[in-house]
Amino acid sequence: MSETDAAAAPSRSDAPDLEQDAPIETNLDEDDHLKPEFVAAVLEAVDEGDFETARKLVEPLHPADIADLLELTPGERRAEMTEALGDLVSAEVLSELNDYVRDDVVEALPNEQIAELASELDTDDAVAIIEDLDKEDQQEVLEAMEPEDRAAIESALSYPEETAGRLMQRDLVAVPELWSVGKTIDYLRDTVDLTSDFWEIFVVDAAYKPIGTCQLSWVLRCPRDIAMSDVMKRDQTLIPVDMDQEEVALRFQKYALISAAVVDPGGRLVGMITVDDIVHIIQEEAGEDILRLSGAGDGDINQPILLTVRTRLMWLLINLPTAMLAATVVNLFDAEIAKYAVLAVLMGIVSGMGGNAGTQTLAVVVRAIATNQLTSSNTRRVVFRELRIAATNGVSLGILIGIGAFFIWHNPALAMVFGAAILINNIVAGLAGVFVPVTLDRFNIDPAISSAVFVTMCTDCMGFMSFLGLATLAGLGS
Structure with a gap:
């Protein structure tokens, strides 16, 4: 290196401190998640009342990462965290927050600050914040806003939830x-x-x-x-x-x-x-349908526990009558089961395999309905397609399971009954997985909410009925 180059080159002491210039990288792991030790350090500073240190730690973060920090903060401590961060909780941070977490954060903010932040957001994001406020707070926030902004939000609030009127922006050219x-x-x-x-x-x-x-x-x-x-x-x-x-x-x-x-x-x-805005809606609607199929409600880990319990309990109570109906079917064959106990071991496999097959078909059909792939024009074709798939899977599983049952129990009649019941229940599962959601959709009932209950009822009842019925006809219980 020449003397000129050496003079021009910065010394090690003059070089920028990379750790200071890129604090965000040091606070994020390889998956771009906030490191646990960083979150713990901020929480500790807030607990000790050292809001200045907390702000210094958080200040370099991107608004999306500040939103993540608030979501990682326990619910009972979010108000204090919001107070500690002060104006770092910007309009952009609010727009990035999970709905339930945002409710906690907004509740900790004065109405004047909410009005100021809402004015900086697009109309749809501002509406998402203001619509969940109490009527009194909502009115106070609107009154604190500029007339033009207030008029736009009031107009949006006049439209039903989850419509284009709530989603749209008023600012355009x-x-x-x-x-x-x-x-x-x-x-x-x-x-x-x-x-x-x-x-x-x-x-x-x-x-x-x-x-x-x-x-x-x-x-x-x-x-x-x-x-x-x-x-x-x-x-x-x-x-x-x-x-x-x-x-x-x-x-x-x-x-x-x-x-x-x-x-x-x-x-x-x-x-x-x-x-x-649409990317968010597509993600939200897709996740919503999957969670509805399982009866898990919103499926949000930030949802209040009592609300989650109520949602899931309601779904379980709806499933209770269908379980009792399946038990009634089993009770019709209690004498055969008592004489040949292996029937009790195998009948659960038949209903379980049918339930899995029904869930597969149901998930495909509900998604097809949600994305407009399945319409009245191609319903018949889809029915025959799923019927062929169900029959093929049923034959394959029936033969495999029948052979396995023969080698275990050395009873040809039991093997044939077992395999035939698997075939029958797979076909029923395939048909139920199509007809149930399609029928509900024709009556303007969301198939994602109600289909699973009826499909499970069909596969359980038909699984028990086909297996135990065929076993009775074959004289396995005599």
Whole structure:
């Protein structure tokens, strides 16, 4: 190295302290989760009343990581943690929080601060915070907000939950069709309070009805004197303001949308929905269906224990009559079971295998219904498809289990009955796994909530009935 290079090179003491410059990395593990020792250090500082140290530890974190910290904080200590972090609990942090944790955090904040934070959020995120407040607190927060922000949130709250009206953002860019590209660009540059997050411009007519959309790239690449009506794309997907959010997500998925206009019953533009909101909805709805199939409620580890107990207990109580019905079927063959005890050992296998097969089919069909893959046009084809699958699996399992039973008990009749019952129950499971959710959906009942109970009832009852019935006919209990 030359003397010049040596002089230009920083000494070790002049080099930046990497640990100080990148504290976030040192506080996260290889999976980008907050390290347990870091969380413990922050909690310890808060417990000791050393809020300054807690803030210094947390300050370098990304808002998403601060949200994780609040979620990792025990529920009874979140209020104190919120107080310790102060203004580090920003609007962006609130938008990243789990719903139940956010309720705890918001409850610890004064209404004036809630109003300030809500004003910094998109309308849909602000509504998610304010809608769960008590009526008195909700009114106080709204009164503390700017009139324009308050009007937007009150308008959103007037729509039913989980609809496009609750999900949409009011901040958008819309221009008249008669404007030129040049006038539109000037408007975008000169308007101070224009939203900064948008991908396309909505073109509207005199009645403020959307007639087309124009991507920003098109505007930037066109001559200034071209009319917006000549640049825009007239074919667009409009979202009714009262459309269910799950249907909105399906439209975004089907048409590969980045954003879409939301219209009121009169067809006027009232807001827009963007793909970042839809990603959250798709994840939420998919998880919701899986949890409903198991009767686990929201399945959120931050959900209050009493609410979780009530949800799961209700599901278990609903399952109780179906279990009693299956027990009644077994009781019809108590004499045969008493004479040939091995029947009691094997009948649980028959019902259990049928239950597993039914659950597989049910999960596929419920997902197909939720994603609009299964409609009235292809129901018959799906039924025959699942019937073939169930029959093939039933024959394969029946032969395998029958052979196994023969080698264990050396009873050909028992082996044949066992294998035949497995086949019959698999076919029943396949049919029930299709017909139950499809029928519930036809009656506008969410198949994710109710299907599992009926499918389990079918497979249990038919499993016991087929196995014990065939065993009786074969004279195994005599």
